[in-house]
Amino acid sequence: MSESTTQQKPKRALFSSNTRQKLLAFASLIGLMVFFSLASPSFMQTDNIVGILQATAVNGVLAIACTFVIITSGIDLSVGTLMTFCSVMAGVFLTYWGLPFYVGVLAAIFFGALSGFISGTLIAKLKIPPFIATLGMMLVLKGLALVISGTKPIYFNDTPEFTSISQESLIGYLLPDLPIPNAVLILFVMAVGASLILNKTVLGNYTFALGSNEEAVRLSGVNVDRWKIVIYTFAGAICGIAGLLIASRLNSAQPSLGQGYELDAIAAVVIGGTSLSGGTGTILGTIIGAFIISVLTNGLRIMSVAQEWQTVVTGAIIILAVFADNMRKSK
Amino acid sequence: MTPIVTIRHLNKTFPGVRALNDAQFELFPGEVHALMGENGAGKSTLMKVLAGVYQKDSGEILVNGQAVEINDPREAQALGIGIIHQELNLMSHLSVAQNIFIGREPRTRSGLFIDVPRMWRDTQEVLDRLHLTLDPRTLVGDLTVAKQQMVEIAKALSHAESRVLIMDEPTAALNNAEIDELFRIIGQLKSHGVGIVYISHKMDELKRISDRVTVMRDGQYIATVPTAETSMETIISMMVGRTLLDTGGPQVPAEQSEVVLEVRNLNRGKVIKDVNFVVRKGEILGFAGLMGAGRTEVARAVFGADKVDSGDIRVRGEKVSIRHPADAVRLGIGYLSEDRKRYGLATGMDVSSNVVLASMKRFLWSQFVLKRQAIRATCAQFVKQLEIKTPSLDQKVALLSGGNQQKIVIAKWLVRDCEILFFDEPTRGIDVGAKSEIYKLLNALAQQGRAIVMISSELPEILRMSHRILVMCEGRITGEVSAAEATQERIMQLATRRETAKSN
Numbered sequence: 001m002s003e004s005t006t007q008q009k010p011k012r013a014l015f016s017s018n019t020r021q022k023l024l025a026f027a028s029l030i031g032l033m034v035f036f037s038l039a040s041p042s043f044m045q046t047d048n049i050v051g052i053l054q055a056t057a058v059n060g061v062l063a064i065a066c067t068f069v070i071i072t073s074g075i076d077l078s079v080g081t082l083m084t085f086c087s088v089m090a091g092v093f094l095t096y097w098g099l100p101f102y103v104g105v106l107a108a109i110f111f112g113a114l115s116g117f118i119s120g121t122l123i124a125k126l127k128i129p130p131f132i133a134t135l136g137m138m139l140v141l142k143g144l145a146l147v148i149s150g151t152k153p154i155y156f157n158d159t160p161e162f163t164s165i166s167q168e169s170l171i172g173y174l175l176p177d178l179p180i181p182n183a184v185l186i187l188f189v190m191a192v193g194a195s196l197i198l199n200k201t202v203l204g205n206y207t208f209a210l211g212s213n214e215e216a217v218r219l220s221g222v223n224v225d226r227w228k229i230v231i232y233t234f235a236g237a238i239c240g241i242a243g244l245l246i247a248s249r250l251n252s253a254q255p256s257l258g259q260g261y262e263l264d265a266i267a268a269v270v271i272g273g274t275s276l277s278g279g280t281g282t283i284l285g286t287i288i289g290a291f292i293i294s295v296l297t298n299g300l301r302i303m304s305v306a307q308e309w310q311t312v313v314t315g316a317i318i319i320l321a322v323f324a325d326n327m328r329k330s331k
Numbered sequence: 332m333t334p335i336v337t338i339r340h341l342n343k344t345f346p347g348v349r350a351l352n353d354a355q356f357e358l359f360p361g362e363v364h365a366l367m368g369e370n371g372a373g374k375s376t377l378m379k380v381l382a383g384v385y386q387k388d389s390g391e392i393l394v395n396g397q398a399v400e401i402n403d404p405r406e407a408q409a410l411g412i413g414i415i416h417q418e419l420n421l422m423s424h425l426s427v428a429q430n431i432f433i434g435r436e437p438r439t440r441s442g443l444f445i446d447v448p449r450m451w452r453d454t455q456e457v458l459d460r461l462h463l464t465l466d467p468r469t470l471v472g473d474l475t476v477a478k479q480q481m482v483e484i485a486k487a488l489s490h491a492e493s494r495v496l497i498m499d500e501p502t503a504a505l506n507n508a509e510i511d512e513l514f515r516i517i518g519q520l521k522s523h524g525v526g527i528v529y530i531s532h533k534m535d536e537l538k539r540i541s542d543r544v545t546v547m548r549d550g551q552y553i554a555t556v557p558t559a560e561t562s563m564e565t566i567i568s569m570m571v572g573r574t575l576l577d578t579g580g581p582q583v584p585a586e587q588s589e590v591v592l593e594v595r596n597l598n599r600g601k602v603i604k605d606v607n608f609v610v611r612k613g614e615i616l617g618f619a620g621l622m623g624a625g626r627t628e629v630a631r632a633v634f635g636a637d638k639v640d641s642g643d644i645r646v647r648g649e650k651v652s653i654r655h656p657a658d659a660v661r662l663g664i665g666y667l668s669e670d671r672k673r674y675g676l677a678t679g680m681d682v683s684s685n686v687v688l689a690s691m692k693r694f695l696w697s698q699f700v701l702k703r704q705a706i707r708a709t710c711a712q713f714v715k716q717l718e719i720k721t722p723s724l725d726q727k728v729a730l731l732s733g734g735n736q737q738k739i740v741i742a743k744w745l746v747r748d749c750e751i752l753f754f755d756e757p758t759r760g761i762d763v764g765a766k767s768e769i770y771k772l773l774n775a776l777a778q779q780g781r782a783i784v785m786i787s788s789e790l791p792e793i794l795r796m797s798h799r800i801l802v803m804c805e806g807r808i809t810g811e812v813s814a815a816e817a818t819q820e821r822i823m824q825l826a827t828r829r830e831t832a833k834s835n
Contacts, residue, residue, distance in 0.1 A: 209422045212422035212425055279424035
């Protein structure tokens with residue numbers, strides 16, 4: 001997966017990240033899986049694995065969005081409620097207005113991008129710190145989702161193809177033994193795409209550059225404000241896709257959902273080794289981080305650990321992951 | 332010959348400050364033109380206007396005889412004007428190639444992706460042209476400061492038609508060998524007809540490489556003179572607008588006075604190897620050596636900022652254990668970091684808060700509430716005593732000049748009543764006028780009976796100030812020289828005495 005391994009020569013290849021950081025996260029994931037499969041025979045069953053994959057999709061996509069923002073040394077607290085807002089807008093277009101399926105899909109992505117554009121503008125042009133700007137947007141979007149939907153779920157009964165976004169299995173259609181839901185396929189396609197964008201394009205280059213030394217980028221003659229807005233807009237559009245995934249899975253837009261998702265997404269990014277101070281990070285790490293969270297949740301549930309304790313363990317794991325990363329860096 | 336750059340009647344005002352007042356400047360192809368002046372004289376501002384970082388209020392800029400408007404760094408680059416800023420402006424998480432081509436990455440045919448192989452090739456070309464041995468793929472954060480400086484130069488010169496290169500204090504963090512390397516590159520650029528603007532406070536460097544010197548003071552143009560025909564004294568007096576009093580050499584303390592600090596067998600990994608020394612009351616002990624010789628590390632270790640592997644420290648004859656800076660401060664040891672802004676000052680806070688920062692306890696009612704009156708009275712006293720130039724005690728420290736910031740750090744440790752003071756590069760980034768005031772202050776502190784350890788990479792400073800000089804190389808003390816027998820040659824010889832050449 002990594003393009004770094006072919007370049008043996010000096011320290012690291014140009015666009016690659018620190019391979020060891022990914023190895024550490026990956027080893028923890030494998031460790032957890034081994035532990036749970038020893039602890040409970042039902043863990044490794046296909047149904048359960050598919051369940052884990054399915055449960056990771058939404059958080060994984062949100063975490064991809066957060067990875068971009070966090071590498072710029074920013075933060076986006078609005079991803080969770082933005083996801084909900086986008087699913088409500090899809091509901092408005094499809095169920096309220098009866099527009100065709102693809103219009104609803106485009107609408108969700110459009111409103112995601114629009115919200116990201118607004119956050120980016122607040123941050124770049126009005127110089128509002130990302131934490132505050134996106135905290136504000138988080139509440140605004142939560143409120144708007146409730147207002148627009150009249151606080152009631154919007155069901156997609158008129159557009160049967162909508163549920164297939166998430167629930168049907170294209171892979172299972174081709175390979176009947178692998179009933180991997182489309183949501184997971186979408187997550188992986190997006191991860192590969194995001195990884196390419198992050199590592200091979202100018203957008204990704206500026207994402208790292210802004211997080212590494214924003215002033216230096218400005219003095220190099222780059223329009224820093226514009227690129228910041230582009231990055232937040234891009235992240236917003238990804239949240240729109242997450243909105244489609246969750247709405248499709250629930251066959252409804254649930255306006256009261258969403259808050260709290262941003263923290264899971266940020267946790268996945270951080271466990272994946274992306275530094276909150278910016279400049280470094282990988283999509284692969286983020287995806288591994290997202291899987292660590294869902295494996296943990298799933299495994300603890302299978303072992304019949306109480307819900308309350310699951311939360312405690314997840315929190316401890318996040319702290320441990322960042323601590324391990326710090327230890328590694330200080331060496 | 333037409334000048335490549337002509338600047339005339341340039342004015343620039345920042346809120347509350349007239350930074351440039353009818354400034355002028357002229358640069359010919361193949362010329363190294365030094366720009367001199369005290370801090371705040373407007374050198375950097377003038378060059379930032381030329382490089383498009385700031386916009387001028389009025390005045391004109393001509394490039395090759397053509398009037399131009401430079402609105403942002405990109406337009407300056409298009410005109411062939413590159414600048415290396417005083418602080419390194421690199422992205423440490425990115426590779427050399429990414430840093431050099433930031434903002435104009437070569438794309439693949441589709442325009443979607445960055446053409447990475449081509450970027451490497453182009454970078455290699457730029458590096459080869461400058462005879463720099465660097466790998467385009469290395470992360471900048473893994474390079475030494477000197478190599479990073481080279482990356483900055485390569486970046487500034489990588490534009491197709493670089494005709495002007497502005498260097499703002501490029502040698503501040505370089506050692507002698509690295510400075511030689513830099514000067515070699517400058518000579519090479521010169522022979523290719525690049526005009527170079529060189530801003531520096533180091534007089535000896537200007538003599539070595541510049542053709543002409545333009546002096547600025549208080550935002551105004553003072554004069555342009557040929558370097559070879561002008562004495563240092565003349566240049567300095569033009570800069571400060573007065574003749575400086577030479578404080579003379581160090582006053583040797585009358586007797587071998589009491590030892591206040593004794594360090595024995597100090598070791599820390601590879602950076603401090605078996606270091607032994609004593610500091611006496613009323614003396615200035617100079618620590619000479621090249622960058623990275625371990626001097627700062629010794630100071631930090633004694634101060635308790637870093638953990639040591641072994642070593643005994645005695646303060647006034649008593650064996651002490653210093654595990655944290657708090658222990659050191661309690662014993663009356665103060666450390667003035669080489670990086671004032673990062674480690675010495677809370678730059679966002681005002682003068683009085685900074686002055687009492689290390690001695691808060693003395694200024695509290697019931698261990699909790701600030702004694703405002705007492706704080707202000709003490710600060711006012713030190714501001715007066717050290718001649719700190721500040722509009723008020725409520726001035727933000729970030730807005731003061733480097734020399735005055737340094738005096739505030741000194742005041743902080745004096746309020747704390749420290750008897751042993753470590754000064755790490757006390758005059759770095761400070762202009763000549765303020766330098767001599769800091770020297771006067773150091774002498775005065777020594778005469779009051781305080782023990783002073785001064786770490787400095789500037790040999791003239793070491794020779795002028797120290798009563799005794801210790802020289803370090805690669806973590807070891809390679810020799811001790813008394814003020815009377817010290818010469819630059821002797822110190823350099825000790826500073827480069829590596830382990831293998833060790834005799835005894």
